[in-house]
Amino acid sequence: MSGEQSHGSVVQVAVGVVLDAAGRVLVARRRPEAHQGGLWEFPGGKIEAGEDLLAALRRELHEELGIRVEEARHWFTQEHRYPDKSVALQICLVRRFSGEPRGLEGQPLRWASVAELMALSFPAANLPIVAALQTLSAELPHGPA
Numbered sequence: 001m002s003g004e005q006s007h008g009s010v011v012q013v014a015v016g017v018v019l020d021a022a023g024r025v026l027v028a029r030r031r032p033e034a035h036q037g038g039l040w041e042f043p044g045g046k047i048e049a050g051e052d053l054l055a056a057l058r059r060e061l062h063e064e065l066g067i068r069v070e071e072a073r074h075w076f077t078q079e080h081r082y083p084d085k086s087v088a089l090q091i092c093l094v095r096r097f098s099g100e101p102r103g104l105e106g107q108p109l110r111w112a113s114v115a116e117l118m119a120l121s122f123p124a125a126n127l128p129i130v131a132a133l134q135t136l137s138a139e140l141p142h143g144p145a
């Protein structure tokens with residue numbers, strides 16, 4: 001059993017809510033055999049020991065999507081306990097990046113409006129993120145659509 005799955009530990013995850021100029025959000029489909037496989041996710045991955053959150057975010061988004069994050073900030077933390085592990089999703093808003101996102105690990109990608117996100121299947125931990133995006137898009141005239 002790996003350390004992350006040992007009883008009581010919480011896996012820290014850097015999660016990027018990547019927005020385009022139209023306020024759409026980038027989502028990727030998790031590979032079928034992964035934890036929460038087959039569901040849509042916001043790109044990101046586990047923070048390594050001793051790694052800074054934004055450094056982890058930049059690393060993961062470069063590895064998975066080939067983009068360079070240019071402006072990002074921590075938005076909020078979403079903790080969730082799955083039957084098999086507990087995660088703390090460190091949600092970051094990515095407002096500026098360079099490069100065109102590609103699914104470098106073979107994962108399907110799509111840009112979705114906040115309304116379109118509602119129709120996708122996400123891991124349970126993500127539902128408060130989708131709700132927060134709805135609130136954000138209602139508050140900000142130029143925020144997510």
Ligand SMILES: Nc1nc2c([nH]c(=O)n2[C@H]2C[C@H](O)[C@@H](COP(=O)(O)OP(=O)(O)OP(=O)(O)O)O2)c(=O)[nH]1
Pocket residue numbers: 011013014015034035036040041042043044045046087089123124125126
């Ligand atoms: N990246 C990401 N992970 C999420 C989301 N929602 C959610 O519950 N998770 C969970 C699933 C996993 O248990 C964990 C992220 O781990 P991961 O498997 O993506 O991490 P990783 O890229 O380091 O992958 P690996 O080394 O295990 O292959 O967080 C989400 O929106 N994005």
